[in-house]
Amino acid sequence: MIPLRRTQVNHAIGVFKVVLLAFSLLAFISFTAMPGNGDGVYNLNLRIMDWDLADAVSNAQVFINNGTDYVKVSDENGWANYTGLSGLVTVKVKYYGFWVNGTFSLTVSQDTVINVRCNLYDVTVKVVEAMRSAYLVGANVTVFNATSSPANKIESGVTGNSGTVMFKNLPNATLTFTQYSGFFYSIIIGNETRLVSSDNSKLTLVSNQNSLTVNTNSLLIALCNS
Amino acid sequence: MKISVKKSLKLLTLLISSLLIASVSAAAYVTLQWQATATVSANPKVCFIQWSNEQKANTFSYSVNIFPSIKTVDENVSYGIWVDDGQTHTVYFRLAGHNTNTTDIAKLNYTIWNSAEGQKYTYQSTTLDTSWSGPITLSANTKYAIWIEVTAGASAGVGHSPTLTFEMKVVNP
Numbered sequence: 001m002i003p004l005r006r007t008q009v010n011h012a013i014g015v016f017k018v019v020l021l022a023f024s025l026l027a028f029i030s031f032t033a034m035p036g037n038g039d040g041v042y043n044l045n046l047r048i049m050d051w052d053l054a055d056a057v058s059n060a061q062v063f064i065n066n067g068t069d070y071v072k073v074s075d076e077n078g079w080a081n082y083t084g085l086s087g088l089v090t091v092k093v094k095y096y097g098f099w100v101n102g103t104f105s106l107t108v109s110q111d112t113v114i115n116v117r118c119n120l121y122d123v124t125v126k127v128v129e130a131m132r133s134a135y136l137v138g139a140n141v142t143v144f145n146a147t148s149s150p151a152n153k154i155e156s157g158v159t160g161n162s163g164t165v166m167f168k169n170l171p172n173a174t175l176t177f178t179q180y181s182g183f184f185y186s187i188i189i190g191n192e193t194r195l196v197s198s199d200n201s202k203l204t205l206v207s208n209q210n211s212l213t214v215n216t217n218s219l220l221i222a223l224c225n226s
Numbered sequence: 227m228k229i230s231v232k233k234s235l236k237l238l239t240l241l242i243s244s245l246l247i248a249s250v251s252a253a254a255y256v257t258l259q260w261q262a263t264a265t266v267s268a269n270p271k272v273c274f275i276q277w278s279n280e281q282k283a284n285t286f287s288y289s290v291n292i293f294p295s296i297k298t299v300d301e302n303v304s305y306g307i308w309v310d311d312g313q314t315h316t317v318y319f320r321l322a323g324h325n326t327n328t329t330d331i332a333k334l335n336y337t338i339w340n341s342a343e344g345q346k347y348t349y350q351s352t353t354l355d356t357s358w359s360g361p362i363t364l365s366a367n368t369k370y371a372i373w374i375e376v377t378a379g380a381s382a383g384v385g386h387s388p389t390l391t392f393e394m395k396v397v398n399p
C-alpha cells in the first residue's frame with residue numbers, strides 16, 4: 001500500500017469540506033424555498049383592528065373557513081394566528097355578539113399577515129338632564145350589547161367636566177346606554193338604546209329617572225341711595 | 227261725680243305714651259312700604275333679561291333636575307343680567323334663602339360671566355351661605371350670563387324639590 005502524502009490528505013479534507021458546505025447550502029435553499037411549513041400550507045396571521053386602525057382589538061371572535069371552520073379569539077395584541085392553510089380562505093369577525101367585519105375572502109399562497117379593519121367606532125357620549133339639557137358631571141355610563149345586565153356589559157365610563165365620556169371601539173350596532181348615579185352608581189338615572197353607526201360620532205343621552213328638581217327664584221332689589 | 231286729678235294725670239300720661247308708640251310704629255311701617263315700592267318699581271337700568279325673547283324682568287324662576295352624587299351644570303340659564311345704561315352699576319348678590327334638606331345639595335356654585343370679561347362674580351358654598359357678596363361693578367351696556375352648578379349629595383332624596391332664592395341688589399338703579 002502506498003502511503004498518502006500529507007498534502008494529499010489535506011487536499012482530500014478540503015474537498016470533503018467543500019462538498020459538505022455545498023450540500024448544506026442546497027439543503028437550506030430547498031427548505032426556505034419550500035412553501036409554508038414544508039408541506040404546501042401556510043401561516044395566516046390576522047390582526048383585528050378598529051375602524052381608524054389605531055387600536056388592536058382583543059377578545060374578538062375570528063372565524064375562518066378553509067374547507068373547515070376555525071374560530072379563534074384575538075389575543076391582547078389583537079392577533080388571531082392560524083397555521084396549515086392553503087388556497088381560498090374566508091374570514092369574518094364578531095365582537096360582543098355583532099358581526100363587525102363581514103365575510104371577506106383571500107387566497108393563501110404564502111405566509112400572510114393582514115390587518116382586519118372592523119366596524120368598531122369611537123363614540124363621545126354627553127349626558128344631560130331633561131329640563132334644561134344641563135350636563136351631568138360624574139355620571140356613570142355603561143354600554144351593553146343587549147339589556148343592561150352585567151353579562152351584557154361592553155364598557156363603562158364616567159362623565160368628565162364637560163359632561164362627556166368617550167368610548168373606544170364600540171361595535172356598529174344598536175346598543176343600550178345606561179346612566180347611573182349615587183353610591184357605587186347604584187341608581188339608574190337614564191336608559192336608552194342608540195345606534196352606533198360611524199366613527200367619532202357624538203351621542204347625547206338624557207337622564208330622566210330618579211332625579212330631584214331644584215327650583216330657584218331670583219329677585220331684583222333696587223335701592224336708591226339719596 | 228268726683229274726679230281725681232291724680233288719676234286723670236296718670237290716664238293722660240298713658241294716653242300720650244300710647245299715641246307716641248303708635249306714631250313710631252306707623253313711621254316704621256311707612257319706611258318699609260317705601261322700600262317695597264322701590265323694589266317693585268319699573269325695570270331699572272340693571273335687571274334680568276330673558277334670553278329667548280330679550281324681555282326685561284325683575285324676577286324669574288328657573289328649575290333644573292339633579293341626581294345623587296352628580297354635579298349638574300347649566301352654563302347659561304334661561305335669564306341673564308342686563309346693564310341697559312351708559313354707565314357702570316354696582317350690584318350685590320346673595321343666596322337669600324333655601325328650603326332644602328341638608329343632604330340634598332352638597333355644593334352650590336353660580337357665576338356671573340360673559341365671554342368678553344370672563345367671570346365677574348362666583349359664589350361657591352357647601353353650606354348654602356346666605357351672606358351678601360361684596361360690591362360688583364357691572365360694565366355699561368353689557369349683558370351677563372348666569373352659570374349654575376348644583377352638586378347633589380350622595381344621600382339626596384330622589385323626588386325632593388329643594389328651593390333656592392337668589393337676590394341681586396342694584397344700587398342707584
